[in-house]
Amino acid sequence: MVLHRVFRREIPLLADLIEGTAPGDRQRLSTIADHLDLILDALGEHHEGEDDLLWPKLQERTVLGADVVARMAGQHEAIAGALATAANLSYQWRTEADRDSALRLADALRELDRHAAAHMDDEEELLLPLMSDHITPREWFEVGERGRRSVPKSKLLIFLGAILEDATAQERHQFLAQMPAPARLLWRTVGTRLYARTTTRVRRPSGSIPRT
Incomplete structure (x- = not known):
């Protein structure tokens, strides 16, 4: 699932970048923290959307073992708790800009990555095979639209780049084909360069000179 790859890639990467940020470097901190906000908000909305729009339908339309339902519910609770903890600590890091808050x-x-990865593994193994038979294309679209609306307009092209970064050529083609023609043009003429600049700025090693 292409969206899962965003979280699998970005959360551990951000942990490493935060750990490597020099205490007191508020410009660098702000760059990473802004990107962290985007990823945490998207992950939270992704799981809330599943809770509201997918889980009830799958439980109604399929026979899911009680152990699967209980495990998935527990994983969602663990992710919600880990997200809340990360959000609180992110605020502290922004405020204090010290080594201890960064660590x-x-x-x-x-910890969030461990919970999210275990849950996504189960989703991809147990639930995705059921989706094509029990979730309609329109229902899938509703989930995607809810996620899209949660992303600030100024960050839409950046998040699109994050989705497409590890997609296969076929996945990229399918994903872009679902977008209106003006949006595809905007991605190709503006979005690709914007995403390249953003990833260069966010992922540069600590202490290196940013590209202009």
């Missing part, structure tokens, strides 16, 4: 936040993100 606490990095640890919290690695």
Whole structure:
């Protein structure tokens, strides 16, 4: 699932970047923290959307074992708790800009990554095979639209780039084909360069000179 790859890639990467940020470097901190906000908000909305729009339908239309339902519910609760912890520690890091708050936040993100990765593994193994038979294209679209609306307009092209970064050529073609023609043009003429600049700025090693 292409969206899952965003979270699998970005959360551990952000943990490493935060850990490597020099104390007091508020410009660098702000760059990483802004990107972290985007990823955490998207992950939270993704799981809330599943809770509201997918889980009830799958439970109604399929026979899911009680152990699967209980495990998935527990995973969602663990992710929600880890997200709340990471969000609180992110605020502290922004405020204090010190080594201790950076390390606490990095640890919290690695804990979030463990919970999210286990849940996404189960989703991809157990639930995705059921989706094509029990979730309509319109229902899938509603889930995607809810996620899209949660992303600030100024960040839409950046998040689109994050989705497409690890997509296969076929997945990229299918994903872009679902977008209106003006949006595809905007991605190709503006979005690709914007995403390249953003990833260069966010992912540069600590202490290196940013590209202009």
